[in-house]
Amino acid sequence: MITPRLRHGFTLIELVVATGVGMFVIVTAYAAVRSASRTIQAAERLALENRLLRAGFVYALDEIDYWTLFDDPVSANPQPLRATDAVTISRSSEQKTNNVVTALSSTYTTSTYGLPFTPFKDLPPVDYDAATTGVRLRPGDPILATSAEQSDTGLGGSLLTRDLDRGWDMHRPYQASDPLSWCSARLMYASSSIPNDGKMKSDDLQLFGRSGLFSHLKRRPTLGYGLMTSNPKALLDDRVITGAFGQSDANEARTLTRYDNRIDYLWNVLGNLGAIDYLPANTFFGYNLSDSLIRGGVTYACEEARDGRYQDRFSNGPGRTLSTGRQGSTQAIVPASPFSGADTVGFAADGGLGDGDDGKKSGSELSLPLLIRSQRKNWVSETAHIFHYGDTYNRLIQIPPLTPQRPDNWPDLRMAFMRTMTRGRISAVAFVRWLDPVSNKEVELEVSALGSTLRGARQQRHRDGGWATFYGVHYDAVTGVLWDNPRMAGDPGYTTSENNQPTLDYPADAADVPARR
């Protein structure tokens, strides 16, 4: 008898059963593990995709706030949108030689222009030679230099205090109580066409006043005719009735050039969208009215600035010309970036600004002069000669690689980013998208949020490179002085090390803002 103790093997049946059960267990286990593994893999994949999308979302929000695609302050490379260059830009031939600002009177003016991140210190307000032109454009200086001119009431006499302001004062940007900042009337509602019968069309009624009373560039502007006894029709004419200064009398001429010169300065330094960003909402950008329209021997029109610089750029379009922005047009910050078509595609841009982009590819990269002109163009509008929206967006959109060194099987995360202003709305729009090379699936998320404006972005940047630190300000209610420090001098804990660092808006000389220190 063989006892179990003496057995040294398995029976065939045992082996068959054991093998079968074992295989079943192994297959089951394998299937379970494989299924679980696939689930985990899928979950990991989903988690990765979600994580990438989240990263793209956060990247987009950061870009909305910090503008680093347009100007990276800590990049070792030069910041391309801070450059300046002398460029010839056509100006309206309607500008007359009797403009106070004679430097603006030529049709084509070569001036030094800046870009949206040009520090103001690099392009300070122009200081014309007063002896030659009678014009000084430095803040605080009188516009008419000679004493003879200053005493000449026909030229404005003792100048209005407000007319002394020039350029941009970072600590005094359009004071809220300044009527020039909050006048909301549409002052000029006239076209350059006046019917022969002398009657104004309804669109031409100047019910809301005259822009020339508000701002102009002339030495002896004719600001209105009031009640003309020589003109029996005068009392029936809307335009005559609204001539606020009465007869055309030299004694009633005023120099009101501050407003226009502020616009001009910001436009020169920053371009279209930059100027719009800095100027208050009620700014009138365009002036375009014939100054001497004579019908039937009667002069009807007042003399306006006749400055066509902004017409077809960012005024309200031809025909009805004074408004606070051009309807239907798109202004944009044109990037100078390897991630945009502006650099890699290149477009022809003409010497003037009125025609916008002609949509033709030039085959060359956007040079500095073209980049400067590009900041001053309309991009999509009914009158701009844009042939292809795609070409425009090619230029304006940047698509930086967000995961350039990703593993091959990772989804490709991309972001397209564009800053524009269309129909008065400034927007920063990002499209975050990943494309999965494994599943060939694509997901896109549009991100648009309220964030830093251009002026805000310029305050983030140090005047001399890098980021600027903002510690705070302190308003002295007694003196009305705004200190560039969370505490006033003399306060406990006051330290100059907490003076806010100078930004792109600071002048070259810190002493120009002594009261704030």
Next chain:
Amino acid sequence: MSLYQRSRGGVVLILAMGLCVMLGALALAFIARTRMDASEMAGLLRIAQSRVMLSAACAYVLEAGRIGYDLSDAYDSVRRPWATTYAWAISAGRVSADPQNTLYHEECFGWVDVRDGTVGPRTLDYDSLRDRNFDGTEDNLDPTDPEPSYYDRRYDNTKVVTRKIGGPAVRPFWPAVGGICRAPMAVMKRPPFALRPETTPNAITQDPTAWDFGLPLLRNADGNPSLSPDLPATATQAQRWADWQAGDRLPRLGGAQGAWFRLYRDAPATFIVTVGCGGTMGYRDWDEVEAEGADLRFGYDRNLFQQLLDEEERLWFRIEWSPAVATKGVLYGGSYFSDTNAVGPSDSINQAGTLSLIQRLRMQPREW
């Protein structure tokens, strides 16, 4: 049971346990991944909610400079001991008795008064700073105004608010320059004058046999008022209106975390905006919680507050208000204007001004 039998049973047990452990580990990893994903998404939601608070803060700044402030707050006699002057305001006919307990606001003229450039918001009769000349003497700007001025005291620059219990007074009441306001936000169950979130109140009939098949008939108002579900069907028009007007202001429970914004008026027209999403309700630190007497809200638990603070998302911005109104709506970013060229000035004016600057601050400013 023999040794061999026991060993075979052990093998099976090991196999089964190994399998279970493996599956368990995989499940745990899956759950952990999902949890981590949810946690990261929660962080993103906090950021998104914080950004919404920036919009809310901007809207508040724009509106508060023009609308002024609710006199009903005057009943808060603890922090505003001059509240009794509200009675004067009623008796003098300056404000209505407010029988429906609705808010009363007096129109103002901006953070910087557009009439004369002084610090606002000030009311129609120029009430603002109690001590206009800062000479320690209370002024009565309008000699014909018998008001000892409830409203004036709102803008008193006297520093009365402490940052910590027993500490020195460091800032005035809001909205004086240097003042702070907090605005913890919660979603109401049903806001006043809410509309039903119904996108197709007049859906086109899809039944081909119906007489009105395909006809775009406007049977119902669009949009429809959101009324209380408890309102009986027989309610009168007046009752329905009252219900719609009142809404249900109780906070909606559950859902996302509370978000808040906080404003520090650092100059007449500029503000430091702090936005956040989390449980601190905008209190800067525990000292401030105690100084404001709000420690009950956190169970008198400093550690709880600190935990909430650690989990919170906070962002800082600086904004500048402008009185320029040449725009149709509340637009930010310094832009600005009506989108039509065929209308008069009435079409190009909003009521609140615009924001000419928004700057994200890279680091926490000293005062906020």
